[in-house]
Amino acid sequence: MLDAKDLDAFTQDAKNWFQENAPKQTDFMLPLTFMEVGTDEQFHFLRDWQNKVYEAGYLGAHWPKEYGGGGLDKAFQDAATRAMAVERTPIMLNAIGLNWTGPLLLDRGSEAEKKKYIRGILSAEEIWCQGFSEPDHGSDLGNAQTRAVRDGDEYVINGSKIWTTQGNYADHMILLARTNPEAESKYKGLSFFLAPMKAEGIQTVPIRKLTGEYGFTQTFFDDARISADCLMGKEGEGWLIAMQTLEYERGARSGQAGGHVMMLSDPNDIIALARSAQLNGKPAIEDQAVREELVHLMTEARALGLASRRDKLQPLTQDRPMSLALGSKLSSTDFYQRLNAFAITLQGTRAAYYVGDESAHDNGIWQRGYLNSFSATIGGGTSQIQRNIIGEHVLGLPKS
Amino acid sequence: MSAYIGPGITPTIGLSEEQAQLIDIAAAFCRDKSPMDKVRHLLDDEAGYDPAVWREMADLGWMGIAIPEEFGGIGLGLGEVVPLVEYMGRAMMSSPFVGTTLAAQALLRGGTQAQKQTLLPQLASGAPASLALCEAHADWDLQNLSCSAKADGEALVLSGTKYLVPHAAAAELIIVSLAYEGAPALVVLPKAEVAASRLTREKIIDDTQRAYALDLEGLRLPKSALMDVSLAGETLAHIELTAALLLAADMCGGAFSCLDYTLDYLKTRKQFGKLIGSYQSLKHTAVDVHQAYERARSHLYSAAFLVDQQGEGEMAVRMAKAEAGEAYSFAADRAIQFHGGFGFTYDCDAQLYRRRAIMGCALHGDARYHRRKLADLMF
Numbered sequence: 001m002l003d004a005k006d007l008d009a010f011t012q013d014a015k016n017w018f019q020e021n022a023p024k025q026t027d028f029m030l031p032l033t034f035m036e037v038g039t040d041e042q043f044h045f046l047r048d049w050q051n052k053v054y055e056a057g058y059l060g061a062h063w064p065k066e067y068g069g070g071g072l073d074k075a076f077q078d079a080a081t082r083a084m085a086v087e088r089t090p091i092m093l094n095a096i097g098l099n100w101t102g103p104l105l106l107d108r109g110s111e112a113e114k115k116k117y118i119r120g121i122l123s124a125e126e127i128w129c130q131g132f133s134e135p136d137h138g139s140d141l142g143n144a145q146t147r148a149v150r151d152g153d154e155y156v157i158n159g160s161k162i163w164t165t166q167g168n169y170a171d172h173m174i175l176l177a178r179t180n181p182e183a184e185s186k187y188k189g190l191s192f193f194l195a196p197m198k199a200e201g202i203q204t205v206p207i208r209k210l211t212g213e214y215g216f217t218q219t220f221f222d223d224a225r226i227s228a229d230c231l232m233g234k235e236g237e238g239w240l241i242a243m244q245t246l247e248y249e250r251g252a253r254s255g256q257a258g259g260h261v262m263m264l265s266d267p268n269d270i271i272a273l274a275r276s277a278q279l280n281g282k283p284a285i286e287d288q289a290v291r292e293e294l295v296h297l298m299t300e301a302r303a304l305g306l307a308s309r310r311d312k313l314q315p316l317t318q319d320r321p322m323s324l325a326l327g328s329k330l331s332s333t334d335f336y337q338r339l340n341a342f343a344i345t346l347q348g349t350r351a352a353y354y355v356g357d358e359s360a361h362d363n364g365i366w367q368r369g370y371l372n373s374f375s376a377t378i379g380g381g382t383s384q385i386q387r388n389i390i391g392e393h394v395l396g397l398p399k400s
Numbered sequence: 401m402s403a404y405i406g407p408g409i410t411p412t413i414g415l416s417e418e419q420a421q422l423i424d425i426a427a428a429f430c431r432d433k434s435p436m437d438k439v440r441h442l443l444d445d446e447a448g449y450d451p452a453v454w455r456e457m458a459d460l461g462w463m464g465i466a467i468p469e470e471f472g473g474i475g476l477g478l479g480e481v482v483p484l485v486e487y488m489g490r491a492m493m494s495s496p497f498v499g500t501t502l503a504a505q506a507l508l509r510g511g512t513q514a515q516k517q518t519l520l521p522q523l524a525s526g527a528p529a530s531l532a533l534c535e536a537h538a539d540w541d542l543q544n545l546s547c548s549a550k551a552d553g554e555a556l557v558l559s560g561t562k563y564l565v566p567h568a569a570a571a572e573l574i575i576v577s578l579a580y581e582g583a584p585a586l587v588v589l590p591k592a593e594v595a596a597s598r599l600t601r602e603k604i605i606d607d608t609q610r611a612y613a614l615d616l617e618g619l620r621l622p623k624s625a626l627m628d629v630s631l632a633g634e635t636l637a638h639i640e641l642t643a644a645l646l647l648a649a650d651m652c653g654g655a656f657s658c659l660d661y662t663l664d665y666l667k668t669r670k671q672f673g674k675l676i677g678s679y680q681s682l683k684h685t686a687v688d689v690h691q692a693y694e695r696a697r698s699h700l701y702s703a704a705f706l707v708d709q710q711g712e713g714e715m716a717v718r719m720a721k722a723e724a725g726e727a728y729s730f731a732a733d734r735a736i737q738f739h740g741g742f743g744f745t746y747d748c749d750a751q752l753y754r755r756r757a758i759m760g761c762a763l764h765g766d767a768r769y770h771r772r773k774l775a776d777l778m779f
Binding site for chain 2: 274285288291292294296299302303307309310313323387390391392395396397
């Protein structure tokens, strides 16, 4: 049972702990999201930080004790996660493990898989990446062509995956590969693997992003041999398991693991920017058009927060029960993109500067944030795919 | 990922048990009493609403929901009125309900004790009422008043003309705003004082509703018709926010039905051998309409939850009105377009929604008006 008094004490302890222990300044730039880990320096720093948070009991607080969690109610981890966001601490590095692999293993993994992997996910000793998208199959995930051929006690993997977050650092990959090209549908030919990354025949090549930084790799499989034990579930269940995994990502079942994996720009920061920026000799915040757009953005920010609370009030969701959950990725990622874009326009000539120039406003955080925001409107199903999903599954429109 | 919601945002939304029940009751009632053929039939009716349905609403106690028990009401709040108006909006129902609720709120906030004691029980039991607030200058500012009252001994003499007085012909009383001794004031005008010749039905864009011009010139009232003059400014502010909340509810409801109406067409109409809803230019826009509606509805129920709170309530209500107006306008504008040639006809319901959305934005401030007010509250 959830004891409110215990929760209050835990929340207060977490707040104090993060205030005391969160690293304040680093002499290099920290990634704002788990998709921006581009240097060894950043990687090691964040791995140590996650480990420290886990050892202090503020990560996996609600996961079962026997696998390395804290065995508490989910409300405790939510409180710890909130404390991290409020204190604006560095992010949790092992995001794929914490938000995708972990919940998936706890929901449908075998006892052996849970014992083997959960603790390493929490301690950041074992980093996870995701191998779903392929160079020619991004939005059309069901058409993935990377092959896995059974050979005795092993599978032989050939093909290539792309947009592998932290691929060059990862120890394991959740991998979607085709075991049966002859299956009656493209979906039924897919299988799901918990694959090692440090194996002969697996090569990762870092991808340089539009920001000029790194964070993703392309991953090549060239006759890579992995143990047959790596298969999760049965052959042919890959699509089903991948779809369950995407649910953790797309909002319907999000926030499972907790852990603060994205540092978001605070919409209130843009008000501070509008006060300091000059427009026609006056603070930009006195300009009527700027004020109107700011109110527009604040109204939208508020709606995002309201929607997540409203989703728990059944009488207000009964018309279309899946609507708010399935709509949250589209509305929030699109909002943050426009927020960053607008912030750039408030900077006058300073809009021209980028990260690293001393003339840049806040070291170019909005410029970099805007460019990086496309990872969220493209990754995990583009905004256009999200509109198809909402149109078909919420509004009941015919398939395109 | 829940982490998409940034730090520093603490919005508030909640739902009372009564609100939850009223959602179901209002949904069934409005569906039953205001099907589209009934809405169509009333377009040509002089009164524009069905008095028998009005009687049923009174029997259910709806006009007294936000009136305290001591004045013959049920003693709930404006938050409980919101679901009723939302479902009336979904059904494009017309009645003096919003006007009567607003008149009651005005009396509660700024009426004299005698007015509250005699008039509120009448309103609670179903006497229709209205408010005469708009003037020829068409300014949304309710304190910008050219109509006036002058003292003449123990009497008041009124002058000027009021416009867009909703369902005035049916109203048992009309609350009129005017300038008195250099400041805003409100008077209660009983039906007996309004000769038929003083009311002229106006040709408004929304055929589902009724509005009248009210000629005040030379009208004489006893001074006891004045509401509490010291509270007039505060009362007008309360009327604006309450009206904005209820119009937001109506428009939010309308946006939902309008999208639903469009979706039916997208799922049944074929062109080039395919259902038109399978084309992404229509599908994706329908999703954008839907998302705008959901945003508006989150704001609506937040406003319903916060309306009685100083400061926060005003912000929530203004956001709700701005968002609902835009969502409804967007939904109905695209509804006409997506119905193609049929959308250009009077027979297509899309135009009814579009016209009602324009009307809803025209009263008590559009999105730009409320955003400017919000900017002054926020920055």
